Every structure is written in structure tokens, then in C-alpha cells.
Amino acid sequence: MFIAENVQVSYGKSRVINGLSLHVKEGSRTAILGRNGVGKTTFLKSAIGILPISSGSLRFNGEDITKRKTFKRSEAGLGYVPQGREIIPMLTVKENLELGALGHKGIHIDSRMEWVLEYFPALKVHMSRNGGVLSGGLQQQLALARCLMGKPRMMLLDEPTEGIQPNVVIEIADTLKKIAVETGITIAVVEQNLKFARRLADNYVIMQKGIIVSEGRMIDLSEDVIKQYLSV
Numbered sequence: 001m002f003i004a005e006n007v008q009v010s011y012g013k014s015r016v017i018n019g020l021s022l023h024v025k026e027g028s029r030t031a032i033l034g035r036n037g038v039g040k041t042t043f044l045k046s047a048i049g050i051l052p053i054s055s056g057s058l059r060f061n062g063e064d065i066t067k068r069k070t071f072k073r074s075e076a077g078l079g080y081v082p083q084g085r086e087i088i089p090m091l092t093v094k095e096n097l098e099l100g101a102l103g104h105k106g107i108h109i110d111s112r113m114e115w116v117l118e119y120f121p122a123l124k125v126h127m128s129r130n131g132g133v134l135s136g137g138l139q140q141q142l143a144l145a146r147c148l149m150g151k152p153r154m155m156l157l158d159e160p161t162e163g164i165q166p167n168v169v170i171e172i173a174d175t176l177k178k179i180a181v182e183t184g185i186t187i188a189v190v191e192q193n194l195k196f197a198r199r200l201a202d203n204y205v206i207m208q209k210g211i212i213v214s215e216g217r218m219i220d221l222s223e224d225v226i227k228q229y230l231s232v
């Protein structure tokens with residue numbers, strides 16, 4: 001489904017991703033874990049094409065996307081929700097959602113929105129409010145819903161729980177799992193919140209210094225591994 005092979009990414013002379021390889025299976029839910037600064041966000045940005053990779057390759061649905069521009073990857077079905085959500089504050093919730101379908105062919109916006117809102121019903125009463133006035137939890141739901149508007153086959157999510165109340169964190173984990181199970185959408189999520197990651201993901205990878213140092217099924221993620229690579 002999504003295959004990164006020996007990927008390297010640098011900021012100027014500083015190499016942050018050091019030959020990372022990752023295979024994500026169709027329909028799986030993968031948590032990308034690791035301490036601060038190990039390169040999780042950088043990797044997601046290179047996967048969606050915001051940052052170029054200096055060597056290695058990226059494949060999505062059997063096609064080489066290494067050199068494709070971000071909008072082409074998005075058209076091909078790769079969705080992305082950045083850290084900090086990037087809701088357009090002066091646009092309404094409805095307009096933010098419409099934006100998610102922009103550039104995607106063959107999407108019937110009204111029926112897609114109706115479908116998406118069934119997963120995020122809390123947004124329904126806020127449709128005509130500006131995105132910027134919503135709580136953090138609602139903004140995150142809006143960002144996820146906006147991504148779904150573009151009919152992604154895979155969602156790349158960067159720390160969806162950042163700055164969100166614990167009860168909403170649980171709700172978001174359960175909703176994403178439901179979406180993945182019901183639609184077959186593949187999810188790869190960068191997360192610091194282990195409780196959320198355990199609730200949502202069926203497998204994990206752990207990054208350190210720009211490579212993957214541990215991976216497996218989520219139920220097998222042991223306290224020893226957590227202590228070694230994740231505890232601060």
C-alpha cells in the first residue's frame with residue numbers, strides 16, 4: 001500500500017531521516033512513535049511531498065510517487081492532517097470542509113459532506129461558525145473530516161491529540177478506528193500519546209535518530225521497549 005525504501009531527508013547539511021524503510025499494509029492502522037525530535041514529522045512531510053527526499057523511494061498503491069508533487073499524491077488518495085491542524089480560521093466549518101474536496105475529481109460535495117458528518121456529528125451544529133473559534137477538539141475533528149472530504153485511501157496524521165482534552169482524545173481514537181474498519185482506509189499516525197495510539201492502531205513502529213528501531217503488533221508493544229525508546 002505505502003512503501004518507503006531507504007529514505008533520507010535533510011535540512012541543509014543536517015540529515016534527519018537516515019535510510020528509513022517502512023511498509024504499511026492496506027487497511028492497517030500504524031502508529032509512528034518516538035521521542036521528540038527523532039524525525040516523525042519530517043518523515044510524514046516527505047511522505048506527502050512537502051519535503052523532498054534526498055535518496056530512497058516512496059511507493060503508494062503500486063506506483064512510484066517519489067518525485068510526485070504533493071497535490072498529485074493527494075489526488076492519488078494520500079490524505080494528510082498536519083500537526084496544528086491548519087484549519088482556515090476565517091472560513092466557516094462548511095467552507096473548510098468544502099476545501100477538502102477541492103482538486104479531487106468526481107466528488108459530490110453535499111453527499112460526501114453528509115457521509116463525513118455522520119462520523120463527526122459534533123461538527124453539525126457549528127457549520128456556519130468560523131473554524132478559528134472552535135475548541136481544539138472540534139478543530140481536530142474538522143481537520144480529520146476535511147481530509148476525508150477528499151476521499152483518501154490512506155490518511156497520514158500528525159499528532160491528532162496535541163492539546164486536546166482526554167475525553168475527546170478517546171472519542172477521536174474510536175472514530176478513526178471505526179472509519180478505518182468500515183471503509184478500509186489505511187491510517188498512519190504520528191503520536192506521542194500512547195493511550196491514544198494503543199486504542200487506535202493495530203501495529204506500531206518506533207523511530208530513533210531518523211530510522212525505525214522497533215516494530216510489531218500493538219498488542220506486543222512491551223514495557224521494556226517503551227522504557228528503552230519512548231520514556232523521557
Ligand SMILES: Nc1ncnc2c1ncn2[C@@H]1O[C@H](COP(=O)(O)OP(=O)(O)OP(=O)(O)O)[C@@H](O)[C@H]1O
Nearest residue numbers: 011014016034035036037038039040041042043192
Ligand atoms: N525546518 C527545519 N529546519 C531545520 N531543522 C529542522 C526543521 N524542522 C525540524 N528540524 C529538526 O529535525 C529534527 C526532527 O524534527 P521532527 O519535527 O521531524 O521530529 P519529531 O519526531 O516529529 O519531533 P516532535 O515530536 O517534537 O514533533 C529535529 O532535530 C528538528 O530540530
